[in-house]
Amino acid sequence: MIRFDQVSFSYPHGETTIKDLSFHIYKGDFVALIGANGAGKSTISRLCNGLLRPASGHIYLDGEDTCEVPTSRLARKVGFLFQNPDRQICENTVRDEIAFSMKVQGWPADKIKERVAEALETFSLKGEWFPFSRSRGERQRIALAGVLACEPKLLILDEPTTGLDYMECIHIMDYLTGLNRDKGITVLMVSHDMELVQDYAKRVLVLGSGTLLGDGPVNEIMKDEELLHRARVLPAQIPSLALRFGDRFADVYTIEEMYAAVKQG
Amino acid sequence: MITVKNVTFRYKGNEETALNEISLTVVNHDFVGIIGTSGAGKSTLAMALNGVIPHEFAGDFYGEVLIDDEDTVDHAAEYFGRKVGEVFQDIDSQMVASVVEDEILFGLENFGIPHEEIGIRLEKVLRELGIEDLRHREIASLSGGQKQKVAIAAILALEPEILVLDEPTGELDPESSQEIFGLLKKLNEEKGITVVIVEQKIKLLCEYVKHLVVLDRGKLQFDGVPREVITHIDTFKRLGINVPPVAELSAMFRADGSYAGDVTLTVEEAEKMVREVLHDSV
Amino acid sequence: MNLLNYVPGDSFLHRLNPITKLAAAFLYGIACILCGNIGMEAAFIVLMIVISASAGLAGRALRLTRNLVILGLFMFVLQLFFVRTGAPLVVVKGFVLITTGGLRSALLLSLRVVATMLPLMILFAITPMNDLCNALVKRAHLPYRYAFIITTAFRFVPLFSTEFHEIQDAQRARGVDFETKNLIRKVQLVAPLCVPLLVSSLEKVNSSAISAQMRGFELRNRTSGYKEYPFHAGDAVVFATLAGMIAVSAVLL
Known part of the structure; x- marks a missing residue:
């Protein structure tokens, strides 16, 4: 669906810099992009639809190099939901x-x-x-x-939980999960909320200072405390709790799983 | 101490009330968290605590807010500005200066603090918040967490008895959010400053506050210590507020009778509980 | 990027009293306006760049000069065709297009525009807005209310510009093509952005006013300011030098 090939980017004042970043998000995936503020999450999401342009490297959307394609045309394939809806509504x-x-x-x-x-x-x-x-x-x-x-093919969600009530957020995420499953829409979500990532994402990209620190299935990443610590991300509570019991709750990620596992002894 | 008695407020032009018959007491040295969905009246309540409401917003105000027995309606808005300092939600627009030092000086100068004392207070507050190195920096060049500390410093320099903050961690990542909460806890414990914080992040509230207030559409739903308030998990879900997953887990064990202790609020507490249920030695 | 923001430093220029800096920028401008000599006018520009360089602002001064030259060129072209004195210089099919007087006056005017504006622009680079206003309140007895309005206006410019860019990005993300060359189309596209911008601006201004109020804005008076802005020997030197410059310019009129 979208592929970053050796992408670098830096702002004029040199704050966040993306260095030689390569990854591939496949069609139908549900990916979470996590990392501390300033790690480059927003930059990556804005590179996907051409709001920002790479200084070097290439970004391919459906196999097409996006460097020469205007944002207005990329917008037909890439939907972007901003944190603040008021900037959109007019x-x-x-x-x-x-x-x-x-x-x-x-x-x-x-x-x-x-x-x-x-x-x-x-x-x-x-x-x-x-x-x-x-x-x-x-x-x-x-x-x-x-x-x-x-009907975008790729949907980017920038911090869907900020400013939204928990229930509203859950409704939206449930709906998007349905679209992802039934219509194969690809979702890339930027979030700080590890509970949300745990519950909805299939794959997680971990970012630190503009480089990819980790990339893997959500369950694997959520239990890699060393990696999350390095990325300055606070782990989700249940996976973190399960880890405190060594291998005993190796398959436990949710409240229900934890409850069932403890009940079995 | 702040006493809120039967306060109802309706913004001019709105049909619904933003606050509806709210009664609440904030005692000295308290650390109060206010949570609720958007539109629940959290910011309105925060602004009513020091007289910004009703002085700065047109609308119908009923009931009374007493700050150490003085009614906020009887005095001009800035009268309580020193005693009950407030850090507002929009961090960029509340700054009045372009350089950190000037931002902190602003209130000190306005309230006529003697000039020989201003320098001492300025240095003290910079040291307390650990931002001495930011003193001559341009505010526009600071990170979100640093800006938040500057905003707190500017209020703290006025040596308030009560500090009110409206979603200070809204734009921050979890690490910086925790840092801000840690700082507030330190001010509360070491300097005895009463802290009232409006916040969406339930996990942080559970970990830090002494007293949790839950609002829903202008009404007070719960008011008590977090460990008790959080037991009403079903109500929380109905209101659209999430609870920490470990609290929900403990509620399940409490419900089936396998665990008789308190609701767990942190991962450490949950670990103890699970070991207890499993009859593990801790 | 921003050619008007403050550049921190500790040079002779930076350390001058803010009022001296403001007055000096104006006096330098007056000298440039009085001066009627093309060579001298050019020298004033070079001198200003050299002075800026002494404060570590050579790059800023050159970029400002470049931008002002563009403005100067515009004035040059206008003046070139409008002033009809002196001997004919370019004649097309019997019609006098350009005269020597026109050329001289155009050159002088465009240089003068650059020379007069440059010091005012450099003023912003060496003076924090807050210091300038506080000094004006303390030393020149400007009412604080006005000083506050000036600083606030300056502080809000970047906030609004960030907000505008983010609104524009939000619109681009949903397919609005701002890159059109058609001016009327462009206005049509940008106009709807004013709604969200206005809404957020009003909120920002309101929250700013409340925050200032709660921190005792109304109680402030002229003696409230903590920082003193004394004049030093350096300030006297600057005033003396500028008086000399004006005298020389007046003689060369």
Whole structure:
């Protein structure tokens, strides 16, 4: 789906720098990008859709080198949900807001109408609402509905938990898991919340100072405390608890698994 | 000490009340955490504790907030600014200066602290927060965690009795968040400063605060020590607030009768509990 | 990147009283306006670059000069065709296009623009906004309220610009193509961004005002400022030198 090949990047003032980064995210994967602030998570997510451009190296999207492709065209394949929905929302009704991306991407009018109706239904939104006076959670849903209406192949989530209630976040994540399973949409999620990563991601990329410290299945990474420590990430509670018992709870990652394992003795 | 009595507040132009009949006491040397979903009234409550509400926001205010028996309505907003210092949510917009030193000087100068004392306080607060090396730095060049410390320093220099913070770790990563909480704990224990913190991160609240307040749509749901409040796991889930996974685990063992101890709040406590259930020697 | 932000340093220029710096920038400008000699005007520009270099700001001064030269060129072209005095210099099909007077006046004006603006721009590099305002409050008795408005305005410029870029990124991420060459189309695209920008700006201004208020803004008076801004021998030297410069310029008028 998306492949980074020896990508380097640095900001003009030289803060976060990505050094010779290579990785490949396959179609249908659900990947979490973790690491401390300043490790380069946001930079990588913005390189994926061309908001930032690599200083050297190449990024391939569906096999096509993205270096020469404008962001506006990449946006048709890569959906991006920002932490703060207020930077996205600029239309006066929820209906127009959801239609906005499809319009600028040149979708036919009848198709737009159909997709908007579907999106309103899926996300329990009303087309005539004035988006600016809705709650933060609703605004985030409006933004997501607009992004997903365009049927992106790759969806990037930038810190989905910030500013969202736990339940709202769980609803959104459950819905995305369904899309990932049924429609094969690829998800790349940037998050600090290891519980969320544990519950939803299939694969984890661990970042530290612009380099890849680790890359593997979520269960493997969540139990590599040395690696998480090196990346300055606080481990999820249950895997961390399981580790304190050596090999005894080697297969335990969730609350339910822990409970069942302890009950068996 | 702050006493909140039956406070109801409705922002001008809104139909719903942001705070609804809230009563609450913050005693001296307390460390209070306020949690709730977005729109629950957390920020509004934080601002009501020192008179920012109702003085700076138009709306209907009922009930009373007493700071050491003085009613916030009877005095201008800045009257309590020194006693109950507040670090607001938007870290960038609350800074008034471009250099760290000037930011800390601002309040000291305004409140007419004698000039011979200002220098002493400035150095003391920089030392206490461990940011001596940032003294002459441009605020725009600092990291999120450093900015947060500067904002706290600027308030702390005024030597408040109570420090109110509105989501100080919202933009920080877990490591810096824990650092800020550690700092607040130190101020609370060593200097006796009362801390009131609005926060979404339940794991940190459980680990650090002495007193947890849960709000839901302007109403007070729970008010007590975290270990007791957190036992209401079903209510928390219904309100849309998560609880630490280890607390949920302990609730399951408590429910089936295999564990009789308190709800566990940290991984260490959970380890003890699991060993107890397994009849392991600890 | 930003050509107007403060560059920390400990040079002779940095250590001057902020009021001296402000006055010096204006007096230098007056000298440049009075001066009617093209060579002298060019010398003023070079001198300013040399002075900036002494404060470690050679790069900044050169970049500023380059930008000001672009502005100067614009003035040069206008002046070249509008001033009709002197002997004809370029004649096209019997129509006098450029005169010697036009050329001389255009050259002088464009150099003057660069020479006058440069010291004012350098002022920002060697003076923190806070110091300038505090000194004006203490020494020149400027009401604090106005000083605060000036510093706040300066502080908000980068905040707004960051916010604007992030809003623009959010729009680009959903397919808006800002790279169009069509100016009208571009305005159409940027206009909707004003809504989110305005919403967030109002919030920021409001929260800034409350924070200042709670930290006793209303109680402040002229003597509140902790830092003193005394004048030193260096300041006197600067004033004397500038007085000399103005005199020389006036003579060469």
